[in-house]
Amino acid sequence: MTTLSCSPKRIQDAETPAETAELMRMRLKGIVPDVEISLKADLVFEINRLKKERNAIILGHNYMEPALYYGVPDFTGDSLELARISSKTDAPIIVFCGVQFMAETAKVLNPEKTVLIPAEKAGCSLAEGITKEDVRQLKRRFPGAPVVSYVNTYADVKAESDYCCTSGNSSAVLRYLFDKGHEQVIFLPDEYLARNTAHELGAAFVCGWDTSVDGMDLKGARTVIGWKARCEVHELFTVEDVLTARRQFPDAIIIAHPECSPDVIRLVDVSGSTKKMVEYVRQSPAKRFILFTECSMGDNIAAENPEKEMVRLCSHTCPYMKLITLEDTLESLRRLQFEITLPEDVIxxxxxxxxRMLEIR
Ligand code: SF4
Known part of the structure; x- marks a missing residue:
């Protein structure tokens, strides 16, 4: 979890729009042009004022654009960190500046609270890539294999699962299940994350969507049974991108998200969740980094590490995360929209x- 308190006074605690603009300029120097800060400071101030009036908290995912990321959330982080925060808050209203599946997770953890998402169409290609019926079929085809769902799934898919995990603890969750004696584990829906995790654990990988594997003898070897969904952002990074980046910036550390393809992950210096990326850059003595992940992540890390250079590939942005704007966050607080509702049995x-995901680190 990251509590935002990096300037002498937090932007969130500014008492006037002018002070908000001044604190934003200090925090986002070199990242966001002054003209953009002038346009956004009033919005940021009003969101923070209304948030206090409504006794709400705002959670902000690492992929939010920098003015929003540094300006309005009470807490920022990756999916796992934000799920942990949401499980502990006393606030009656949670505004989730992230995508739908994250807000659903907060709702499952807080069924009695009002959970809002500023843009109702903020989906995710991974979450869209599997249905609860797909999970039921996998369970029929691989009886006895526990089902681990990546947190990037909708709540009805989680409801069919035994464990959830994030990219931050997928290895720990799968290792735990293998060590418990399970030889096969179903891990869905991200094919690349499943392949990368299997490789890290020395396990075999089987394509769970391919019915030709039915009848195959999987006994005697640790096997990850994966699914075919992909993150439409991370799948765009290629081996050629890594080689080109190395040629142009030979001194840079290349860090990639494990939703990138195994071929890319094999070539980069570090692979990890967005939390791991933040921590790695903070602690590393290196001066230049290249992030193979959503573009805003690079802006947000750069703002926190002004003495380090972050090379960003901003042609790769998440269209769903980008639906979450300051304007819609304000409307969300004003109108209490868009409320996450889930059937009781799914919750x-x-x-x-x-x-279980929150317990295993
Ligand atoms: S970056 Fe990828 S995994 Fe994350 S919300 Fe966007 S599409 Fe989904």
Whole structure:
């Protein structure tokens, strides 16, 4: 979890729009042009004022654009960190500046609270890539294999699962299950994350969507049974991108998200969740980094590490995360929209795998 308190006074605590603009200029120097800050400071101030009036908290994912990321959330982080925060808050209203599946996870953990998402169409290609019926079929085809769902799934898919995980703890969750004696684990929906995690654990990988594997003898070897969904942002990074980046910036550390392809992951210096990226850059003595992940992540890390250079590939942005704007966050607080609602039985059944995810580090 990151609590935002990097300038002498937090932008969130500014008492006037002018002070908000001044604190934003200090925090986002070299990242966001002054003209953009002038346009956004009033919005940021009003969101923070209304948030206090409504006794709400705002959670902001690492992929939010920098003015929003540094200006309005009470807490920022990756999916796992934000899920942990949401499980502990007393605030009656949670505004989730992230995508739908994240807000659903917060709702499962807080069924009695009002959970809002500023843009109702903020989906995710991974979450869209599998249905609860797909999970039921996999369970029929691989009886006895526990189902681990990446947190990037909708709540009805989580409700069919035994465990959830994020990119930050996928290895720990799968290792835990293998060590418990399971030889096969279903890990869905991200094919690349499943392949990368299997490789890290020395396990075999089987394409769970391919019915030709039915009848194959999987006994005696640790096997990850994967699914075919991909992150439409991270799948764009290629081996050629890594080679080109190395030629142009031979001194840079290349860090890639494990939703990138195994061929890319094999070539980069570091692979990890957005939390790991933040921590790695903070602690590394290196001066230049290249991030293979959503573009705003590079801006947000650069703002925190002004003495380090972040090379960004901003042709790769998440269209869903970009739907979350300051304007819509303000409207969300004004109108209490868009409220996340889930069937009671889905909340009840999705809770256990999510609780297990929060326990395993
Ligand atoms: S970056 Fe990829 S995994 Fe994350 S919300 Fe966007 S499409 Fe989904």
């Amino acid at each position: 009840r059944r999705a809770r256990l795998p999510i609780d």
